Amino acid sequence: MLNKNDIIPLYMQLQRILKEDILKGKYLQDELIPSETQLSKKYDITRTTVRKAIANLVDEGLLRREHGKGTFVSLRQVNYSIWNFGGFTDFLRKKNKSPISKVLEEEIMTIKGRSYYKIVRARGVMEDAIEFLTIDTSFLPLDLLPGIDQNDFSTKSIYNTIKKDYQITPGNVELGVYPMMGNERTVEIFDHDLQTPLLNVKGTVFSDTGQEIEKVSIIYSPNVEFKMTTRVD
Amino acid sequence: MLNKNDIIPLYMQLQRILKEDILKGKYLQDELIPSETQLSKKYDITRTTVRKAIANLVDEGLLRREHGKGTFVSLRQVNYSIWNFGGFTDFLRKKNKSPISKVLEEEIMTIKGRSYYKIVRARGVMEDAIEFLTIDTSFLPLDLLPGIDQNDFSTKSIYNTIKKDYQITPGNVELGVYPMMGNERTVEIFDHDLQTPLLNVKGTVFSDTGQEIEKVSIIYSPNVEFKMTTRVD
DNA sequence: TAGTGGTCTAGACCACGGT
DNA sequence: CCGTGGTCTAGACCACTAG
Secondary structure, three states, rough: OOOOOOOOOOOHHHHHHHHHHHOOOOOOOEOOOHHHHHHHHHOOHHHHHHHHHHHHHHHOEEEEEEOOOEEEEEOOOEEOOOOOOOOHHHHHOOOOOOOEEEEEEEEEEOOOOOOEEEEEEEEEOOOOOOOOEEEEEEEEEEEOOOOHOOOOOOOOOHHHHHHHHHOEEEEEEEEEEEEOOOOOOHHHHHHOOOOEEEEEEEEEEEEEOOOOEEEEEEEEEOOOEEEEEEOOO | OOOOOOOOOHHHHHHHHHHHHHOOOOOOOOOOOHHHHHHHHHHHHHHHHHHHHHHHHHHOHHHHHHEOOOOEEEEOOOOOOOOOOOHHHHHHHHHOOOOEEEEEEEEEEOOEEEEEEEEEEEEEEEEOOEEEEEEEEEEEEEEOOOOOHHHOOOOHHHHHHHHEEEEEOOEEEEEEEEEEEEHHHHHHHHOOOOOOOOOEEEEEEOOOOOOOOEEEEEEEEEOEEEEEEEEEE
16 A cells, blocks of 8 residues: 655655555556556556556566557566767656666776776666676876876766866767677677677767767667757758 | 646646746756746646656656756757758768769658658769768658658758748757667668678657658768767766 | 547646746 | 645546457
8 A cells, every 4th residue: 555644755655655566466468557547546546646656667677558458568678768978877867767887897908098997888777686687988187187096887877977076167069970890798798699780879978168078989788778859951 | 838738748838838938048057947837837737737747858858857956957858860860961061072873772662650761772972983871761750741752862862851841940959879780671772791790770850840741761881980079068 | 330549628737947 | 834746535537458
């Protein structure tokens, strides 16, 4: 039952109950869950509130609605629309996901006489299991960001660290999109078929003063969609 | 204003209006849009309906809500659209190249009760030899663009024809980028290795009145770079 | 025809942010 | 304090699906 005096909104409480029921197997894949009307009576809340709970679970990819038929369990792979760079952590937090980073490599290296901190991370979400969504390789110039290599970026956001500790704000990004074949590492991390081509986005992030803050290469999991909106004239 | 008798839901109509206002620059980055109450009064609909429109735009990443403050434009706008979206012919002309189009397929077909003119073209440049850069598949709705199938698009630009003959101006474009493997056709046209993955951009072009003008799928040659500039905040 | 989800109204009270 | 967004109620009518 729901607690109407709880700080937690009713739709969230219901959402949690439904999610647990689904994950516990009370409702099986492609099975109907109770109708909106039934749920609103059972929990003594309005249909509007039930709909909000269900809408969120549809967004999360746990449920699927079919007009005139009902609401079905639909445990498909989640497709995340990622069309931006800077906000991976924030993007997932807004969706009530728990972002995860795993550091794969770290190195100080010199390119063309300039010293860089190179860090490779697998990034994803923690749900029932860990699902990795991207593999990010970053090159951060040590002259501009001294000591940046002393951070633990398995828990912190690189962008927030640059903003807070160095008072540098990322601005323009130049990026290119390239197709690539998977390799041993991507197969291991994304658990995809070796034949599946992947997307690789390479970019340079500049501060508003025009300084090069970061060079980055992002390999996207096949489960991620790369979408955007723009204009032509 | 909104049309309460339209088949299109009110929240969608409002959503479209707000989206266009944002993309056209009526509201600038980090600027407040009118409050939910103001919008509900202006368009004579309830706050619930306004909220649904805004919620969708927040999901799309065009808006950001802040409790107690208001709703802000939060747009990571792509400044430079893909170089051949909407401007392939003009783009090449400006570079003193000779654009070439070869029609591969043409067909009138019906999708979900709507009639479309489907045209597949290989597009490229004529230098010493012909070099094809993209394979474009366009679906043009015949109810909106009657007689569009009577043109010879091996010499004319689809966009210019739409602008001049139908007085419709392309505006927003929603697009997704996907990696794909080559096939017999791409190998023949681009003369690439079958193992090479390619980029496929799929998009929908809308007019400024929100009508769907074209669905398009573009396969890029390995010789083409897909680049753009954007911003993070 | 009965039941489902899809949309919408006209209210209400609350929590948050800035004055 | 007032205006903002966040939640919720108790209805209503519609469009779709299936028996």
